[in-house]
Amino acid sequence: MILESLANSQLIENLGWTLLHSVWQIAFVALWLFSALRVFAKSSTNARYTVSLFALVLALVLPTVTFIWLSQNSPETKQNIVASNAETTDALNEKIQLQENFLPLKNVKSAKPDSEKFFVSVENLQNGFVQNFSAFSPILVGFWFLGILFSALRLFGGIWQLHIYRTRENSEPNQDWQAKFSGLCERLKIKQTVKLLQSKIVKTPMVIGWLKPIILVPTSVFLCMNQKELETIIAHELLHIRRYDYLINFAQSFVEVLFFYHPAVWWISTQIRHERECACDDAVVRTLENSQIVYANALANLEEFRLVAKQTTSPVLVAANGGKLMKRIQRIINNKNTKRSNLQNSLWSASLACALILAFMVALFSTTNEVPVNAQSKLSDGKTRKMAVGFVSIPPTDRMENPPKDADATMRLLIEKLKAHRVPAIGFVQGGMVSDGEKMYPVRTEIVRTWRDAGFEIGIGGYKHIWFHDTPFDEYVANTEKNEIITKKILAEKNLPLRYFSYPFLNNGKTAEDKNRFENWLNDRGLRSVKYTFDNQEWMYSFAYDMARLDNDINTMKEIRAEYLDYMTKMTDHFEAYSQDMFGRDIAQTLVLTPSRLITDTADEFFGMLHKRGYKFVPMDEAQSDEAYQTKEALVDSKSGISWFERWQMAQGKKLRDEPRVSRAVYETWNASETKKRLTQ
Incomplete structure (x- = not known):
């Protein structure tokens, strides 16, 4: 009975409409990001990363605002609560034999001039869809919940895997490496307390945690990779910590769970991870002098270790071999300007990004022409x-x-x-x-x-x-x-x-x-x-x-x-x-x-x-x-x-x-x- 009432509630219908609107809303955001990344193709990676992050936030905000608006403007009355959609469906399914023949709704046409027939038919299709969507909403929302459950279980499985990595078969490296690690933290201005551990389980370096972060490096990497190469890899992980990338990546995974069904969300998320890794790569090369070739070799060797071990990383991880690795290596080798940070160009790119974002938001939320009829507008004083x-x-x-x-x-x-x-x-x-x-x-x-x-x-x-x-x-x-x-x-x-x-x-x-x-x-x-x-x-x-x-x-x-x-x-x-x-x-x-x-x-x-x-x-x-x-x-x-x-x-x-x-x-x-x-x- 409770499930039946819930299925026929206005909440479920509002969720259904929100999911439907999210399809075009998020697709539009992805299209905007695609264009923005082309505009910022020669801009700093931080600017591109910021724009990509904003796109993901917008992909979450637009459906949320839609749901809130629908909830505040719901036409549900006391009558709607009692006379639920389930009862409506039952009543319509009754085969009542009436004395007179009813005119079927699908054949009903408003009296219009012939020149308007096309527009009337389109209008009828739209209105028919709106009218019948309520009955479909519980099914749509039900599949959405099942998808969230499956995606959440997958996410929690990844979190449990990280717990295993953090608590099993790891140890501190030798005193020499601990001293180098402390110096590297000071050089990169890392304010948090970070632990460096070697692990027999993981096959690629990674960061785990936010409040008390640790960097896990495979024992085999300590043994097989030379000191300078490993230093660039650890610097990369420390930069992830300084940028709070682990926390952002976790929030990113949460959005992926909510919108598991939308390819555009996964594409946006992929762009974020790629730009994040590129931003850390640039920071490593800027911080460690003459490290371009060394760092590129380190990444190539690291990928070779991973392929041999056949280990895939959890989506909630930030790892040095993330993103599109070959493109990253080519960027590091070919980008002559990576070593010297062009502060002026970065500031210009960031300013342009903010301007475009502001213009987009104004255009999106301030447009008054051709407002959908169902969107209840407000007066200039904010009252309705x-x-x-x-x-x-x-x-x-x-x-x-x-x-x-x-x-x-x-x-x-x-x-x-x-x-x-x-x-x-x-x-x-x-x-x-x-x-x-x-x-x-x-x-x-x-x-x-x-x-x-x-x-x-x-x-x-x-x-x-x-x-x-x-x-x-x-x-x-x-x-x-x-x-x-x-x-x-x-x-x-x-x-x-x-x-x-x-x-x-x-x-x-x-x-x-x-x-x-x-x-x-x-x-x-x-x-x-x-x-x-x-x-x-x-x-x-x-x-x-x-x-x-x-x-x-x-x-x-x-x-x-x-x-x-x-x-x-x-x-x-x-x-x-x-x-x-x-x-x-x-x-x-x-x-x-x-x-x-x-x-x-x-x-x-x-x-x-x-x-x-x-x-x-x-x-x-x-x-x-x-x-x-x-x-x-x-x-x-x-x-x-x-x-x-x-x-x-x-x-x-x-x-x-x-x-x-x-x-x-x-x-x-x-x-x-x-x-x-x-x-x-």
Whole structure:
């Protein structure tokens, strides 16, 4: 049970996304390092080593930052925790025979002009991948953990091998060598206490340890290698200690364990080891006069000893014969400038490296153009705007010639878009659309289940979408209670709670007495009403859009989409101005929309616009926890529903702001329909 809960947690999904993003992130870092090493081809080895090390650090930092960002911006709500992905999978696998045939999701297409078909198909592929990746994440993360376990066991095996080398069959060399070793330590300015030991087990000189380092030299090397050659080899190992290479190499091995699956990490790591050995080689030649040929011969002889012994070094070791040995020997012999350190060139190279690194970091983290929609941006003051979204009502309204199929397709498209943009929305059920009070309508009930099983919260409105202003109190309560019973049946299938009520038409009563009585009734049942700050007339645009869809009028549909997005942009400005005027800050907003095809067809543009304004989409309870929602509100004593900003403004006796108008063409489409209804009644 614990493993199942863990597999379906947001943590696992975030890890999965982090691993996926690490593939291109680390590949990009490796490409950058490849280019940087070409730029610094004639620079000092220390500069090249520093750049290589930075690349490995960046390869670790980028996925770490990605995981932290995903964790902080997770859309998981209490509903997501209870209705886990496992339950979603079970529900989708049930072969429910419905009375009507559903339109398969893979065949669902938003109404778009022919010229946009290619872009729509690419977009659908992207969104489909995003939506289905959650189910694959536990498998991916599981294989990653297994790989880490195997790699860690290999690393610990190497550490245990070092322990054996350090504790078995070694002894101090003769007094003559101990005296030379002390002089060499003083000459190289080694501040740590280092022991020199000869070993019968190891076949190549090596450094073990960091706090109390020791240098192990094979007994055969003491016997077969001449004194000057061995002195250069020991100097090489001492320089590793002075540079703390053992500690860095251990950290390097840790990164290799984490990213065992990425060839770019192993390539970066190989470059680091090669540049590290070259840097120590250069330091040896600079420190010991006339030692180029001697040191080159020493390395060649050392490799010959190792090949005869057929011993490989542990990845956590720093050894004199590490790196690409033949290239190192050629460098030592051919590099005429190695003996004299060109300090000016080293400083110039290091400065250029820092400049390039700084430019890369600025370009990586400060780019604002074409920001991914899912990346919740922040305002210039570092604060993030918040917005919760409620959909009234679900299931979607049937206006097309094939209502069940179209409503189901609309809901599935909407779910796809909300997940892609990480919007933890809440949908409010209108009971009359899913039941006659006794039996459930199978198709529309299944649409509500689809919303539920996708991890989105469910609330209620009324069984019928009626005005509180025109309805007696007891009748209004009965209408709500009937809807509550129906909706709780659907929620009970997954043991989910019912927490929110949305007033139909945003109208909360004719009198203060009725309003207060009903709020108390809701509280007694564990329900809270939603106070929408971002009211709008999107429903008019959605109606006009559906009428154009009925007529297959592609051009009108395109015009309506453009007009709607312009209208909603102005409405966003409108309510942001209210927020600043009333509270001097950006309060958490609550937006009401209808689940329509217009919403799905403009989701990328609309949610993208909100993202660019710095909005983070949050659950309803987080938004309404803003203290602004405790502000005294005025009762609207007319048959109307308005934003809570306007109610708060009216309570303070202030004039309301002029609201952006719906486009004339859309209004006329809506008005013509209403006139036709009245004439036929």
